[in-house]
Amino acid sequence: MRDTRAMASTPADVKELPSAYDFVLDIPGLNYDDIKVQIEDENLLVITGERRRDDEKDKEDGKYLRIERWMGKFMRKFTLPDNVNLEVISAVCRDGVLTITVEKLTLPEQKKAKTIEVKIA
Amino acid sequence: MRDTRAMASTPADVKELPSAYDFVLDIPGLNYDDIKVQIEDENLLVITGERRRDDEKDKEDGKYLRIERWMGKFMRKFTLPDNVNLEVISAVCRDGVLTITVEKLTLPEQKKAKTIEVKIA
Numbered sequence: 738m739r740d741t742r743a744m745a746s747t748p749a750d751v752k753e754l755p756s757a758y759d760f761v762l763d764i765p766g767l768n769y770d771d772i773k774v775q776i777e778d779e780n781l782l783v784i785t786g787e788r789r790r791d792d793e794k795d796k797e798d799g800k801y802l803r804i805e806r807w808m809g810k811f812m813r814k815f816t817l818p819d820n821v822n823l824e825v826i827s828a829v830c831r832d833g834v835l836t837i838t839v840e841k842l843t844l845p846e847q848k849k850a851k852t853i854e855v856k857i858a
Numbered sequence: 859m860r861d862t863r864a865m866a867s868t869p870a871d872v873k874e875l876p877s878a879y880d881f882v883l884d885i886p887g888l889n890y891d892d893i894k895v896q897i898e899d900e901n902l903l904v905i906t907g908e909r910r911r912d913d914e915k916d917k918e919d920g921k922y923l924r925i926e927r928w929m930g931k932f933m934r935k936f937t938l939p940d941n942v943n944l945e946v947i948s949a950v951c952r953d954g955v956l957t958i959t960v961e962k963l964t965l966p967e968q969k970k971a972k973t974i975e976v977k978i979a
Contacts, residue, residue, distance in 0.1 A: 750911070751924040759920070763927055765884040765954035790871070791955075798876055805869035806884050833886035833954015834912075 747811045758839045760784070760815060765833035766791070766806075774828050774837055782815040782837065868932045878961045881905070881936060886954035887912070887927075895949050895958055903936045903960065 752759040764772065764786060772786040787810045817823075817839060825840035873880040885893065885907060893907040908931045938944075938960060946961035 748926040748928065749924065750922060750927050752920045752922050754920040758923075761927065763884075763886040763954070765886040767953065799873045799880070801871060801873050802879075803870065803872035806871050806882065807869065830953075832888065832951075833884070 746813060749813055749815075751815065756841055758817070758821065758841070760837040760839070762813065762835045762837075763833065764788070764830070764835050767830070767833070767835075769828075769830040772828075772830065772835060774826070776817075776823055776826070777814075779823075780817045780819075780821075782817055782839065783812065784814075784835070784837065785810070785812045787811070867934060870934055870936075872936065876962075878959050879938070879942065881958040881960070883934065883956045883958075884954065885909070885951070885956050888951070888954070888956075890949075890951040893949075893951065893956060895947070897938075897944055897947070898935075900944075901938045901940075901942075903938055903958065904933065905935075905956070905958065906931070906933045908932070 748763050750759075750761040752761065760782065762784060766788055767786055771788075772784065775783045775785075777783050788808045790806070790808050820842050822840045822842045826837065828835060828837045830836075869884050871880075871882040873882065881903065883905060887909055888907055892909075893905065896904045896906075898904050909929045911927070911929050941963050943961045943963045947958065949956060949958045951957075
């Protein structure tokens, strides 16, 4: 499963289950609204988002004594395998962890999808 | 503000506000129950916790194709400045970000605390 990185990155696990693939990303501080999950070029899972420092309290004249948390735009791309059903993708965001589940094709569909018709000339 | 690291680390911002100090840590995937916030040696703010991979789905014979997310125990220590009120510390965990707020002493208390009595022999 090829992984193309661009812009900043965020750590991800990929897990294969009997019926699906899970893509799990650390995205602390992001709301679901700040994240975009797309399929490009038919088999490319693209996850983009932007982390912003919560600076509401700056109005109170705050100043940073230490800055370690990374902020900015990020993107992760994963080439999906052939045996997935792009119609059944779910994304759940909880405690700063985004889990995208892509269902595998059930066997009959998969076989059908792989059928190559041989024409006799 | 000295920062002593031990075990694994997790990124933190420290922000000084007029009335308090904010310690902000990225802890994606952790529940508040997994985190311990303590004051040691009167002025040392100690934050410990442990990240565990959510492996409930392993029962379904899952296997990892990629593992990038860091797991394990972590600890962060911060030496607090003198002008804080250790009685007023709050911790809020939201979207995988932990914010610990330590209130500053109000001025009369601070002055009182710094009074040095000079005895005449």
